[in-house]
Amino acid sequence: MAAAYFNPALALLILLLVGSLLQAVAYIGANWGILSTHLLSPPIVVDLLKENRIGKVKLFDTYPSILRALMGSNIEVMAGIPNEMLELLSSLLLLRTFGFARMSRDTWLKVE
Numbered sequence: 356m357a358a359a360y361f362n363p364a365l366a367l368l369i370l371l372l373v374g375s376l377l378q379a380v381a382y383i384g385a386n387w388g389i390l391s392t393h394l395l396s397p398p399i400v401v402d403l404l405k406e407n408r409i410g411k412v413k414l415f416d417t418y419p420s421i422l423r424a425l426m427g428s429n430i431e432v433m434a435g436i437p438n439e440m441l442e443l444l445s446s447l448l449l450l451r452t453f454g455f456a457r458m459s460r461d462t463w464l465k466v467e
Contacts, residue, residue: 373460384431389418397424404430 372433386403401424404412411431414421426431436444 383407383409384413385409386413386415387421388415397421401425401428401430404428 356449387400397418397420400421405428409430412425413433413435415435417434422432
């Protein structure tokens with residue numbers, strides 16, 4: 356009968372693969388839209404998200420009632436930007452980035 360052979364590299368690889376599978380299951384998110392014929396109240400939706408261990412949600416509209424329901428829930432929130440606002444937002448970000456770069460340069464020159 357052949358002797359058993361233990362390969363530490365293979366054991367580590369298997370452990371890493373199993374660990375990555377467990378990690379992937381831990382992060383489930385949901386999209387929350389309001390285009391529906393029967394809307395649930397935001398507190399009920401937040402309770403459903405928490406009961407199903409959903410830790411992240413993407414909002415397409417930032418209604419105050421939804422934001423109030425999510426406050427203190429420990430659910431990570433990402434808000435989407437409507438397509439018609441992308442051009443305006445990108446120009447504002449460009450101006451802000453330029454202003455920050457100029458301010459940083461001026462501060463750097465004063466330090467030297």
